[in-house]
Amino acid sequence: MKIAILGSGVIGVTSAWYLAEAGHEVVVIDRQNGPALETSFANAGEISPGYASPWAAPGIPMKALRWLTMKHAPLILRLHADPAMLRWLFAMLGNCNARDYAINKSRMVRLAEFSRDCLIALRQDTGIAYDERMQGTLQLFREQKQLDGIGKDIEVLKADGIPFEVLDKAGCIGAEPGLAASAAPISGGLRLPNDETGDCFKFTNALAAMAANNGVRFLNGTSIHRLVEESGRISHVETDQGKLMADAFLVAMGSFSPQLVAPLGIRLPVYPVKGYSLTVPIVDEPRAPVSTLLDESYKVAITRLGDRIRIGGMAEISGYSRDLSPARRATLEHSAATLFPGAGDMAQGSFWCGLRPMTPDSTPVIGATKVPNLFLNTGHGTLGWTMACGSAHVIADIIAGRKAAIETADLAISRY
Structure with a gap:
């Protein structure tokens, strides 16, 4: 399957890695000239599942x-x-309130703990270094x-x-x-x-380099204009470099995700x-x-x-x-x-x-949308670095139609 990932921050790049590892053809599009040059660039550096x-x-x-x-x-x-x-x-x-806090906390800890395990496995498998x-x-x-x-x-x-x-x-x-x-x-x-702890920018760029060696294409310096829907599915994404067609599209554009999906009738509360x-x-x-x-x-x-x-x-x-x-x-x-x-x-x-x-409940939005070939991996707030690998692992499973290692139904946009 050809998958277009929109956004090359730590969420987009980790998603690209796990999707490529699963055998998909992956292309990553971003307006910046390289990975992790916006919110992933200089965050606090902590990977803290326990404080999720x-x-x-x-x-x-x-x-x-x-x-x-x-x-x-x-x-x-x-x-x-x-x-x-x-x-x-x-x-x-x-x-x-106490009820919603307990529900939201449970979701966040579940994902954050899984993400730490995924990061440990990734580090052992690849030897990736990032301070x-x-x-x-x-x-x-x-x-x-x-x-x-x-x-x-x-x-x-x-x-x-x-x-x-x-x-x-x-x-x-x-x-x-x-x-x-x-x-x-x-x-x-x-x-x-x-x-x-670790440098998110160094990690993202090191992983992007490894992903590129595994066949992932990075279209840096490419501005995304809109997603085009035809016959109930996304047919292509329009950019300032032309249109790009794919079988599935993953939105990982952080705070700019809502504007991209709004014309499709999707209200994303990020x-x-x-x-x-x-x-x-x-x-x-x-x-x-x-x-x-x-x-x-x-x-x-x-x-x-x-x-x-x-x-x-x-x-x-x-x-x-x-x-x-x-x-x-x-x-x-x-x-x-x-x-x-x-x-x-x-x-x-x-x-x-x-x-x-x-997001209003601090839980990221990960999963399918009402458009069959459009997926989301965004809304991580202060925990993008903490949750990146787990979120990417989960969305790779969802896109492939596999059962994920953790419960994912309550992470999707449908919870709103």
């Missing part, structure tokens, strides 16, 4: 109001007359009330059989020795020893939530993180990537704006500098932002 949790949770609306007043706010909301934004916000608020580390993730609490509030998360971890450690300040420093230089308050932490990152060179090795630390107060992840530190996080709901706000950079610098002072050269940092494709 919905943004929509009980108590979030009240927390959000408080966050909006903070100097170093983890949430920034810039409302404007965008019906898609308002629909998404109302739908997300509708998921902020990977397997030293766990530490969620750090600056305030005692944060530590006291982790009971619900621990119950979920226990129910899912995910190993964890609750640490005091000394335990946090034991896991991340660079914290010994910090003057910031540290009440404790929650550590997930099975989590991993909306961009901007995240920021700062990548700095390490200048004092003993003060640097050894893996990923999640700063719960500012919702910032601080990750070791080789000889660099990637500081990423925050959620800005402002449409498709890619403006780089100095205030957001200040928040990233504040989080990292107070926990790992002197570890990296902030002045030499590379500041970046990306548009995370979020």
